[in-house]
Amino acid sequence: MRFGVIVFPGSNCEMDCHYVIEKVLGQEVRYVWHQESDLRGLDCLVLPGGFSYGDYLRCGAIARFSPVMEAVRDFAARGGLVIGICNGFQILLEAGLLPGAMLRNNSLSFVCRFVHLRVENRDTPWTGKAERGQVLRIPIAHGEGNYTAGEGLLDEMERRGQIILRYCGPAGEVTPEANPNGSARNIAGICNEGFNVFGLMPHPERASEEILGSTDGLFIWESALAAAGV
Amino acid sequence: MAELYEELGLTTEEYHRIIKILGREPNRVELGMYSLMWSEHCSYKSSKRVLKMLPTRSPAVIQGPGENAGVVDIGGGWAVVFKMESHNHPSAVEPYQGAATGIGGIVRDIFTMGARPIACLDPLRFGDPSNPRTRYLVKGVVAGIAGYGNCLGIPTVAGDLYFHPCYEGNPLVNVMCVGLMRTSELIRGVASGEGNAVILIGNRTGRDGIGGASILASQEFDETSASKRPSVQVGDPFTEKLLIEACLELRSRRLLVGLQDLGAAGLSCACSETASRGNVGMRIHVDRVPLREADMEPFEIMISESQERMLAVAEPEKVEEVQEVCRRWGLTATVIGEVVEGNRLEGFWRGEKVFDLPADSLASQGPVYQREAARPSWQDEVRRLDWDSLDHPGDYNRVLEELVSGPNLCSRRYVWEQYDHMVQLNTVVYPGSDAAVLRIKETGRAIALSCDGNGRYVYLDPYRGTQIAVAECARNIAASGGLPMAMTDCLNFGNPEKPEIFWQFTEAVRGMADAARYLEVPVVSGNVSFYNETSGEAVHPTPIVGMVGLIGTIGKRRTIAFPEPGLNIVLLGETYEDMGGSEYLFALHGLTAGEPPRLDLALEKRVQTACIEGIRRDLILSAHDCSEGGVAVALLECCLAGGLGARIRADTSLEPLVWLFSESQSRFVVTVPDEALGMMESLAKKKDIPYTVIGRTGGDRLIINDWIDVELERMRRVRESALERLLA
Numbered sequence: 027m028r029f030g031v032i033v034f035p036g037s038n039c040e041m042d043c044h045y046v047i048e049k050v051l052g053q054e055v056r057y058v059w060h061q062e063s064d065l066r067g068l069d070c071l072v073l074p075g076g077f078s079y080g081d082y083l084r085c086g087a088i089a090r091f092s093p094v095m096e097a098v099r100d101f102a103a104r105g106g107l108v109i110g111i112c113n114g115f116q117i118l119l120e121a122g123l124l125p126g127a128m129l130r131n132n133s134l135s136f137v138c139r140f141v142h143l144r145v146e147n148r149d150t151p152w153t154g155k156a157e158r159g160q161v162l163r164i165p166i167a168h169g170e171g172n173y174t175a176g177e178g179l180l181d182e183m184e185r186r187g188q189i190i191l192r193y194c195g196p197a198g199e200v201t202p203e204a205n206p207n208g209s210a211r212n213i214a215g216i217c218n219e220g221f222n223v224f225g226l227m228p229h230p231e232r233a234s235e236e237i238l239g240s241t242d243g244l245f246i247w248e249s250a251l252a253a254a255g256v
Numbered sequence: 257m258a259e260l261y262e263e264l265g266l267t268t269e270e271y272h273r274i275i276k277i278l279g280r281e282p283n284r285v286e287l288g289m290y291s292l293m294w295s296e297h298c299s300y301k302s303s304k305r306v307l308k309m310l311p312t313r314s315p316a317v318i319q320g321p322g323e324n325a326g327v328v329d330i331g332g333g334w335a336v337v338f339k340m341e342s343h344n345h346p347s348a349v350e351p352y353q354g355a356a357t358g359i360g361g362i363v364r365d366i367f368t369m370g371a372r373p374i375a376c377l378d379p380l381r382f383g384d385p386s387n388p389r390t391r392y393l394v395k396g397v398v399a400g401i402a403g404y405g406n407c408l409g410i411p412t413v414a415g416d417l418y419f420h421p422c423y424e425g426n427p428l429v430n431v432m433c434v435g436l437m438r439t440s441e442l443i444r445g446v447a448s449g450e451g452n453a454v455i456l457i458g459n460r461t462g463r464d465g466i467g468g469a470s471i472l473a474s475q476e477f478d479e480t481s482a483s484k485r486p487s488v489q490v491g492d493p494f495t496e497k498l499l500i501e502a503c504l505e506l507r508s509r510r511l512l513v514g515l516q517d518l519g520a521a522g523l524s525c526a527c528s529e530t531a532s533r534g535n536v537g538m539r540i541h542v543d544r545v546p547l548r549e550a551d552m553e554p555f556e557i558m559i560s561e562s563q564e565r566m567l568a569v570a571e572p573e574k575v576e577e578v579q580e581v582c583r584r585w586g587l588t589a590t591v592i593g594e595v596v597e598g599n600r601l602e603g604f605w606r607g608e609k610v611f612d613l614p615a616d617s618l619a620s621q622g623p624v625y626q627r628e629a630a631r632p633s634w635q636d637e638v639r640r641l642d643w644d645s646l647d648h649p650g651d652y653n654r655v656l657e658e659l660v661s662g663p664n665l666c667s668r669r670y671v672w673e674q675y676d677h678m679v680q681l682n683t684v685v686y687p688g689s690d691a692a693v694l695r696i697k698e699t700g701r702a703i704a705l706s707c708d709g710n711g712r713y714v715y716l717d718p719y720r721g722t723q724i725a726v727a728e729c730a731r732n733i734a735a736s737g738g739l740p741m742a743m744t745d746c747l748n749f750g751n752p753e754k755p756e757i758f759w760q761f762t763e764a765v766r767g768m769a770d771a772a773r774y775l776e777v778p779v780v781s782g783n784v785s786f787y788n789e790t791s792g793e794a795v796h797p798t799p800i801v802g803m804v805g806l807i808g809t810i811g812k813r814r815t816i817a818f819p820e821p822g823l824n825i826v827l828l829g830e831t832y833e834d835m836g837g838s839e840y841l842f843a844l845h846g847l848t849a850g851e852p853p854r855l856d857l858a859l860e861k862r863v864q865t866a867c868i869e870g871i872r873r874d875l876i877l878s879a880h881d882c883s884e885g886g887v888a889v890a891l892l893e894c895c896l897a898g899g900l901g902a903r904i905r906a907d908t909s910l911e912p913l914v915w916l917f918s919e920s921q922s923r924f925v926v927t928v929p930d931e932a933l934g935m936m937e938s939l940a941k942k943k944d945i946p947y948t949v950i951g952r953t954g955g956d957r958l959i960i961n962d963w964i965d966v967e968l969e970r971m972r973r974v975r976e977s978a979l980e981r982l983l984a
Binding site: 081135229 | 399403675810
């Protein structure tokens with residue numbers, strides 16, 4: 027499987043994603059500069075975390091205008107797999123490839139820690155290797171991960187199964203205490219209606235090796251590999 | 257001119273020295289440049305002679321002091337680059353930007369050398385948290401570090417945080433950055449090659465930070481300090497991130513002859529230092545410098561401390577390629593001058609020569625002073641402690657709880673969770689242990705990083721207190737399984753023109769030198785921060801030590817956490833009545849008094865090597881050094897980190913309070929499985945170190961004789977929530 031990791035000015039998790047895809051998953055991977063527009067030959071696009079354009083405006087609000095985003099839109103429209111992690115998720119929201127928006131964390135502080143996530147839907151290319159209700163332990167690191175959307179939209183997303191991951195306690199209980207940023211309905215990760223575009227605040231690349239304290243991120247990577255028939 | 261030089265902080269003698277060097281009166285531009293470069297902050301004029309005491313070499317040291325940062329070989333063709341700096345005064349005036357630009361400055365020092373920055377550490381000191389201004393400063397500084405460091409994608413993996421009223425008006429905000437590079441990729445801040453281009457990369461030059469080094473960093477504070485806010489620069493981490501990537505690409509493509517960051521004294525410093533190191537001259541076309549404000553004068557342009565700028569030297573035929581790389585990263589790269597034969601630094605402005613002076617007269621031939629040193633008259637007084645006259649509580653559970661819920665020993669999670677401490681996928685031991693451990697993916701090894709410095713001990717005895725700072729930092733490295741390799745420092749003191757302060761400084765450096773030499777940890781870089789005073793009151797003399805250790809095999813790393821039930825808990829080292837300067841005295845009696853703990857460097861070294869060897873042979877499964885709060889606090893921290901209790905039997909003739917909370921040095925709490933106990937004991941015997949089995953891991957309480965019996969879950973809640981509550 028061939029991955030493309032998109033590099034925006036200010037991305038800072040692109041090397042981490044590249045490392046995990048190449049060294050841990052043993053897959054082909056290349057960087058895609060934000061000014062490129064030719065994505066031929068790639069099976070999965072990764073929009074990595076970081077602070078594209080410094081996030082001086084709203085997170086992801088400038089990166090969405092990068093030339094590569096037109097190509098990403100086409101790629102997604104043709105059913106290609108696209109995953110946006112943290113800042114990548116924010117960019118996908120700004121680009122309208124995923125519904126909803128991000129607010130600052132309700133603590134008003136950046137927060138970096140391991141959290142627990144409950145898998146809400148396993149019928150997606152991103153969660154096929156997990157069980158429904160399975161609890162994953164993966165870190166977050168963000169200042170604006172407070173996901174929000176209109177109540178009606180949220181209900182629709184729930185009905186269609188677009189809510190993929192929710193912040194929860196160690197036993198899977200979805201509680202206000204387990205919500206690290208004030209996200210609506212404890213939402214940590216969502217898909218588009220076609221399920222080929224996935225955005226999540228937690229960093230699966232930081233939980234892909236035993237030595238880093240968790241390998242639960244592999245459920246997500248390996249699900250994508252399986253979905254692509256690898 | 258007479259008025260101007262005084263206003264710029266130069267003395268009459270210094271002004272005459274300039275006239276002698278130039279053979280004429282300096283003009284306004286030249287005077288501005290000298291005033292900055294000869295400021296204490298840039299010239300080290302008071303500290304230079306004293307710092308010569310420090311050991312700076314070892315077979316592993318590739319680059320010692322004198323460059324932008326020290327470089328140490330970690331094997332396999334890789335090296336670490338590191339340095340510590342202060343941004344105390346800017347942070348006191350404007351905490352967020354002060355701390356943020358502090359990160360920016362130290363990070364530039366690291367990638368200037370050709371290394372990718374892989375970690376930051378932030379030792380912080382503040383006044384009493386009950387003061388609202390302290391809380392404002394702490395929150396602003398932490399947010400500034402987070403805002404800048406997180407954006408760069410450099411993990412902040414360690415640091416420390418202490419409170420004492422002496423830091424009320426003048427907090428300490430020190431920052432250490434560590435970088436990683438192939439030894440073959442070292443770039444030096446040296447200009448050479450007649451005809452080579454001098455290129456300014458990054459931000460435009462503005463009026464921010466004019467005179468930062470002289471006005472902010474080299475003067476005491478008083479009530480008017482708020483008016484100095486315009487001297488604080490404003491950080492732009494996005495541009496800095498682009499600079500990192502662009503400069504590392506320029507390095508990899510071997511397009512540069514030399515590279516230098518612009519920090520204090522801006523262009524004046526970068527041009528004169530690179531020219532001076534390369535024994536060349538430089539011609540600068542000041543009117544080619546891209547400006548934020550068109551009407552800036554040459555003197556402002558030469559001393560502006562606008563952030564996120566780099567000075568590169570490249571061969572003329574490579575200039576276009578350099579500019580192309582920078583353009584790709586969205587940065588401007590402007591040729592502003594050229595390297596010339598000789599030693600003159602010349603500046604031109606619209607066809608007119610605006611400065612002309614010998615480069616090394618700015619960079620390395622500034623005045624050097626032998627300041628007067630005198631032991632303070634109050635020194636003996638503060639060393640006296642009448643232990644028996646104090647009203648000591650008999651409820652040790654309460655003492656323990658007060659200590660670990662107090663500002664100095666409570667959990668720092670509230671702070672380090674605001675820092676991205678995981679990015680780059682190297683952090684294998686997180687903040688909260690004795691040392692952070694980072695894997696080196698390329699070699700299978702790891703490095704351990706720690707910083708330390710107890711200002712109370714140094715205040716009570718600058719010589720011994722500073723020895724302890726070095727010893728404890730090395731002990732933290734050893735507890736994580738690392739062999740201490742080299743150190744950096746940030747020496748935070750008051751006004752060196754006062755004899756007592758200079759005595760503290762001299763004694764501290766002497767202590768650091770002796771400890772560093774004995775423990776074989778050379779000092780490869782560092783920073784001196786004087787004038788940490790408010791309205792004539794100095795902070796405690798606070799030398800901060802930052803150390804790097806090497807863990808030969810990644811698997812041989814340890815944390816403080818008790819790993820499993822049923823292990824023997826062993827105390828390496830001896831407990832004495834070392835209550836002077838202790839956290840117990842400070843937290844429960846409001847006292848900073850007495851003799852700081854004794855320190856026997858020979859024993860310290862033996863205990864550390866025993867710990868390192870015990871870990872290497874897998875006899876030791878967890879290790880924690882005993883420091884502030886003594887063995888009781890150390891044990892509780894091991895319990896909480898592992899989520900596992902312990903039952904301790906202390907067989908001692910010391911009174912309970914002393915055994916529990918004495919801060920005797922050269923001690924570790926380690927865990928040893930039954931089957932390794934014999935071997936651990938003979939290792940201790942071979943190293944000739946005190947060795948006592950004091951208990952066993954297990955349960956959900958910490959029980960020590962009939963002195964202490966606490967429930968862990970409760971202590972965890974108390975300790976974890978304290979800081980946020982104290983700062984609310």
